[in-house]
Amino acid sequence: MRAFLSFSILSLIVVGLALSLSHVPFGQDRMRVADYYLDHGATDTGAPNLVTAVVLNYRALDTLGEITVLFIASLGVGIFLSLQKKKDTTKDTKNLPEASLIVRRGSQFLFPLILLFGGYIFLHGHLTPGGGFQGGSVIASAFLLMFLGNTGYRLRQGPLAVTESLAGITFVIIGLIGLGIGGYFLNNFLPKGSEFALFSAGVIPILYAAIGLKVGAELAGIVANMFESGSER
């Protein structure tokens, strides 16, 4: 009965999607708004990566909303998992077997290199494929590697929270300075610089660095919360 109902609902959705997608042929040029972004994006914002130009210049307010959604999700994970913590968390981790020397030293060797790579990705987000969200995810993967490779590894939540808050405040303050100077929120008030240079495109590298640190701190906090609640039983 349950499977039959699911199948009937799904077949309705499939028919609807097929009917609507048949009017959207694959690979055809259907751009209306995007033509403006493609033609004027690089000169308007100074960012050769036009995806970055859309994310951090034309639609920067949406990006602020999106990092707020991510912040609320990580806050929810922290709240749900901290309600059952605060027992003796060191006792159970002692019973876990220690990882081998190669895994431990290897993860400790790779940790700063992965952090450096994440920083590279979010600092070059306006020039190359990449950006704050991707670089932040790479940074969080470095912390995940440390948790997997080192039994009983603990992450201090204080510096993470400070980093995350400072990054969020930086984003909003830059937006407010733009409001004061140019008359609208997140105005690109810094000089655009020369094309293909690291310090170009005005406020975009600063905003992407803030997003990268914020996303990295939030995802690392999620990983830390998951590991600490998992090591209780």
Added chain:
Amino acid sequence: MTIGNPMMYVGAVGLIMIGLFTMLSKRNLIKIIIGLTLLDTGVNLLLIAIGYVHNRTAPIITRVHADPSKMVDPIPQALVLTAIVIGLGVTALALALAIRVYGHYKTLDTRKIRGLKW
């Protein structure tokens, strides 16, 4: 659907359907969350496939590819870029809820969780 290759659409819609079917028919909370991530991936893939244009490259201006009329639509890519990370956050939130449910009811079977009945 006659022009080009609609297999991208078929694959993306197939992923969405597998995810929806998993969420509707399975009773284990972890399997429902797996269905949620499949649905998420399918939606992202569908958006990217809609933004694709034949014989065009990524919307990044370099010294070699400097012609904006040879680039695909950047707006779906900008959407999906953030949607992937937010999907990860939502999955983590759902898993945290599942951990709390397991801690309270000692089961992940939605039939046995009495608080969900009405």
